[in-house]
Amino acid sequence: MLSESFKINAALTETAIAFDPQMKVGGYDNKIWKTPEGIELFPDHAVLKFYAPDAKTVNVRRFYSEGPLTPMNKNEKGIWTAEIPAEKGGYSGLFFEVDGVYALNPMAPITWSQSHPINYIDFPGSDDFYLLKDVPHGTVSRDIFYSNVCGCYKGCEVYTPPGYQNAKNGNYKDLPVLYLQHGFGENEMGWTHLGKVNFIMDNLIAEGKAEPCIIVMNNGMTQKLESNGHRHWDAMLLEPMLINDCIPFIDSHYRTATDKWHRAMAGLSMGSMQTSITTLSHPELFGYVGIFSGFLKKLAGLGDNQNDHLKTLDDKEKLFEHFKVFFRCMGDKDEFFGQFTSDSELLREKGLQTGEWAAHIEKVYDGYHDWNVWRPCVRDFLTMIFK
Helix, strand or coil: CHHHHHHHHHHHHCCCCCCCCCCCCCCCCCCEEEEEECCEEEEEEEEEEEECCCCCEEEEEEEEECEEECCEEEEECCEEEEEHHHHHHHHEEEEEEECCCEEECCCCCCCCCCCCCEEEEEEECCCCCCCCCCCCCEEEEEEEEEEEECCCCEEEEEECCCCCCCCCCCCCCCCCCCEEEEECCCCCCCCHHHHHHHHHHHHHHHHHCCCCCCECCCCCCCCCCCCCCEECHHHHHHHHHHHHHHEEEHHCCCEEEECCHHHEEEEHHHHHHHHHHHHHHCCCCCCCCEEEHHHHHHHHCCCCCHHHHHHHHHHHHHHHHHHHEEEEEEECCCCCHHHHHHHHHHHCCCCCCCCCCCCHHHHECCCCHHHHHHHHHHHHHHHHCCC
């Protein structure tokens, strides 16, 4: 029998994504396709396809696992199809059900969300700020470091701006660093794979709208290795892991500036809660804060009910000195919009509303609790920091 520690070794459990479009499955001559592509994309709609010749029913849900259901129709070749509208464009999750059982479509784009692989679709939107363009491109790499807090190795994604890999480039010494967190059920690859933050940053730098910086993305679904070989998830471990393990690692392996005015943190949803906890608990380490679709207080069920980090908000004079940007934003149709307004009221009661606290910026976007909002969130935040 394999030991538990062997089973969970990252060399065996890591997952991969691809840069090029997925090819159809067929013969070597690329003419006789056995399995069709999972999504045929058009400007105003898409045709979804699922090869399941022996299935009795195939349906697809959009946006989330219990979202609106669209029945699929079967042809004589065993291919099930359905058409969905582009609507406003942008990202949405796809959840296929074969005979009532959730099934991943191997021929449709795959990403990581809700703590497991899912299919998704991404229509071109009305804005192209996140698309791959003919500009100089940065590099996204994976670093591995040991976390004493978690008792195991961790992997983080690191974006460095165009030209950084050339050590002779004198312009890229002592770069600022943004620590950027994903949401619940996602991982460190979300911000590049779905958020397109690397392309967003490439485009902003080319346009002269953002200061070149390093972007570090950790897995906020923080797991700790126990003595029995099992792991347990604790979102509250992100703060000590970041402070004690990741930041020292990044500063020792990259050409970074290490003062607070060259260090920022931002996150979406659960990652925004982790950002609030970390930055307000350590205002001496961060000068810029981004809270996307998110929360000042701890979410129910994540950690204890103590919100000691909010005590920092009681010292206005010190707070004004500590942060140059405190950016809070959310989509107007977000299911957590009530929490956003509640946090706004809390800040108003403390005299920290926009206009009184120079660093405090609020913005409401058109959209829901998804990447169609978080992409413009990070775009706008990147134009504000390290100025």
